[in-house]
Amino acid sequence: MKIIKKSLMSLLLTTASLVLLAACSRPEVKDVSKDKVTINVVAPDGLPAMAMAKLIKENTQVDGYESMDIKYSVEKSSDALVTAVLKKEPDIAIVPSNVAATAYNKTKGEYKIAGTTGTGSFYLVSTEELKKLEDIKGKTVVAMGKGLTPDLITQGLLKNMGVNGQTEVNFSYVNSPNEIIPIIATGKETTAIIPEPALTGLIATKPQVKVIASLNEQWMKIFNTTFGYPQATIIVKSELLKEHKDFIEGFLSETEEGIKWDYNNKEEFGQYCEDIGLSAKKEVLIKSLERSNLKYTGIKDSVEEYKNYFKILSELDAKTIGGQMPDEEIYMD
Structure with a gap:
């Protein structure tokens, strides 16, 4: 009987020790x-x-x-x-x-x-029969923000195509893509450089508008880049x-x-x-x-x-x- 009690006591002490050890070793859970x-x-x-x-x-x-x-x-x-x-x-x-x-x-x-x-995601679009970006030489083109990134991208591409965007293209600048839509849709002008999603809105308004060139694809070709x-x-x-x-x-x-x-x-x-x-x-x-x-x-x-x-x-x-x-x-x- 004493042996049984001692064994039981030993078992309880061992279990208690294991529980205490686990509690001490468990990482603290931060609130x-x-x-x-x-x-x-x-x-x-x-x-x-x-x-x-x-x-x-x-x-x-x-x-x-x-x-x-x-x-x-x-x-x-x-x-x-x-x-x-x-x-x-x-x-x-x-x-x-x-x-x-x-x-x-x-x-x-x-x-x-x-x-x-x-x-x-900028594109050259027109209701005229243009074939490529260089064809805007001598034309009026509606575009966003003089001196801002879309303008500089266009100027950089034209420069590498042998076209002076400052003197050989008449850019008509507006402040936002949505301002381009009515100008082209009403026929006030025929050609523009416009980004998505405004481009899709323009084509929905005037289906005669054609996408002539992707500026990103032109950039990839001219500057030999992977993504544009x-x-x-x-x-x-x-x-x-x-x-x-x-x-x-x-x-x-x-x-x-x-x-x-x-x-x-x-x-x-x-x-x-x-x-x-x-x-x-x-x-x-x-x-x-x-x-x-x-x-x-x-x-x-x-x-x-x-x-x-x-x-x-x-x-x-x-x-x-x-x-x-x-x-x-x-x-x-």
């Missing part, structure tokens, strides 16, 4: 709800917000990072977006690629380039990247999958775009996917495209990239 960090992600209305439609609509978070609370927003004004970035307000933003360089130069490296959500020029760029705060690189990589993975989803679920994509308040009509946005060139490409696979793009812009007008070529530190490791 992340007390340490929530808000990550502000901003995309402008148009193609960048289209690329992010699934993430914005579904309020996508990164699995395993419950402490990181992503807040998505769509910015209607490109000027307001640039101002916010230069004030270092968003943690992650999708911006025109030249703005990525400007932000890096003006904020002393506050932001780094993580990748692109799409390559060039990076039109929209994901920038990330350097400090956020330094402290939470795995989180950023998870976010970029979600972005890539979200863009693939756009093309595989077009009807739902259109509804999502409408739900998050994009300006263009759902039907136009769905149709515009054909020429929008939305595709996530990480910086490791696109760094040479960026270097080439910034070099050409700097030669045309260094002010468009913040006054100088950005150094290698602009690119996410």
Whole structure:
């Protein structure tokens, strides 16, 4: 009987010791709800917000990072977006690629380039029988923003084709793509350089409009690049990247999958775009996917495209990239 009691006591002590040991060796579970960090992600209305439609609509978070609370927003004004970035307000933003360089130069490296959500989506269109980009020599062409990136891309292409865009083409500049639509639709002018999704809206309004050339394809041929020029760029705060690189990589993975989803679920994509308040009509946005060139490409696979793009812009007008070529530190490791 004493032997049984001793054995029972020994068993209980052993069990208690194991429980105590397990409790001591178990990693501490941190209450992340007390340490929530808000990550502000901003995309402008148009193609960048289209690329992010699934993430914005579904309020996508990164699995395993419950402490990181992503807040998505769509910015209607490109000027307001640039101002916010230069004030270092968003943690992650999708911006025109030249703005990525400007932000890096003006904020002393506050932001780094993580990748692109799409390559060039500007097209030469006309109701005239033009054959190629060079055919605009001697003509009036409606275009966006004198001295801004779309204009510089066009000027750079023309220069390499032997056409002086400053003296041999009469560019009539407007402030936004939507201003181009009525000018061409009413016949006031016949030829324009216009991006998606405005292009699809123009063709829906006036079916006689023909797509003459893709500026992105022209860029690929002339400058011998793989993807063309990076039109929209994901920038990330350097400090956020330094402290939470795995989180950023998870976010970029979600972005890539979200863009693939756009093309595989077009009807739902259109509804999502409408739900998050994009300006263009759902039907136009769905149709515009054909020429929008939305595709996530990480910086490791696109760094040479960026270097080439910034070099050409700097030669045309260094002010468009913040006054100088950005150094290698602009690119996410």
